[in-house]
Amino acid sequence: xxxxxxxxxxxxxxxxxxxxxxxxxxxxxxxxxxxxxxxxxxxxxxxxxxxxxxxxxxxxxxxxxxxxxxxxxxxxxxxxxxxxxxxxxxxxxxxxxxxxxxxxxxxxxxxxxxxxxxxxxxxxxxxxxxxxxxxxxxxxxxxxxxxxxxxxxxxxxxxxxxxxxxxxxxxxxxxxxxxxxxxxxxxxxxxxxxxxxxxxxx
Ligand SMILES: [Zn+2]
Numbered sequence: 001x002x003x004x005x006x007x008x009x010x011x012x013x014x015x016x017x018x019x020x021x022x023x024x025x026x027x028x029x030x031x032x033x034x035x036x037x038x039x040x041x042x043x044x045x046x047x048x049x050x051x052x053x054x055x056x057x058x059x060x061x062x063x064x065x066x067x068x069x070x071x072x073x074x075x076x077x078x079x080x081x082x083x084x085x086x087x088x089x090x091x092x093x094x095x096x097x098x099x100x101x102x103x104x105x106x107x108x109x110x111x112x113x114x115x116x117x118x119x120x121x122x123x124x125x126x127x128x129x130x131x132x133x134x135x136x137x138x139x140x141x142x143x144x145x146x147x148x149x150x151x152x153x154x155x156x157x158x159x160x161x162x163x164x165x166x167x168x169x170x171x172x173x174x175x176x177x178x179x180x181x182x183x184x185x186x187x188x189x190x191x192x193x194x195x196x197x198x199x200x201x202x
Contacts, residue, residue, distance in 0.1 A: 003163055006087075006106055010113045013086050021079070021115055023147040025071040028078055039085060041078065043067040053077040055084050055094045072149055076111055083110035109159065116146045116156050118163070125157055 014021070017035055022028045032041055039061045046066040052073070053065045063081040065074055077096070084094050084107050096104065124142050143150045 001102075001106060003109065003159075006110055007113050007118065007163075009087055010083070010110050013082070014114060014117065021147075025075040025078065028075050032078070032082070036082075036085075039063065041065065043074070051095055051097050053081050053096050055081050055091070055096075057085075057089075057092045061085065072147065076115065076148055076152060079111035079114045080107045083107040083114065112148075112152055112156050112159065115148050116152065118160055121146070121156060121160070125160060 017031060022031055029041055032039065041063045043065045045068045049068055051066055052069065053063060056062045063078065065077055067074065080096060084091065087106060087110065088103055127138060139150050139153050142153045
């Protein structure tokens, strides 16, 4: 699955969950409880922090979260498990530790997109200079605004820079269109900066 396909599926999921994600772990828990039938979220502290959460699918599915993490981490892990739940229906049991499998990548990237939507984040991102390790205050403010860790914001910046600088013509055009729409730029100004062939396909 490409990043663009993943983001489209996350857009659908976000709409299904009401459009805007609650900013706190408790709020997201309530939303899941209210909006997703046959899915129960259980929290329990684990001695080890190697496993953040797991998903057990059944007639009633269960997400088990390791509550030895902070509420901010728990909110991200819950989003991660929700991506598994909706996007990986063939998986009966998933134990989520630090892994680089394609499914884990999708769950992490999908959770980041669910909680820090590219469309809302782009204007913030544009204010953070390219050497974002020096932009501590802005990163911290963005983390608070979106209810995630600073690490997630840094990862988001890296990932979206890649996404929007993808080299194919199609990706460049749709990225520019999305940027124009969601960064509040005047559409005409954006079109004027595009090649003629690109303008025709819009
Ligand atoms: Zn996982």
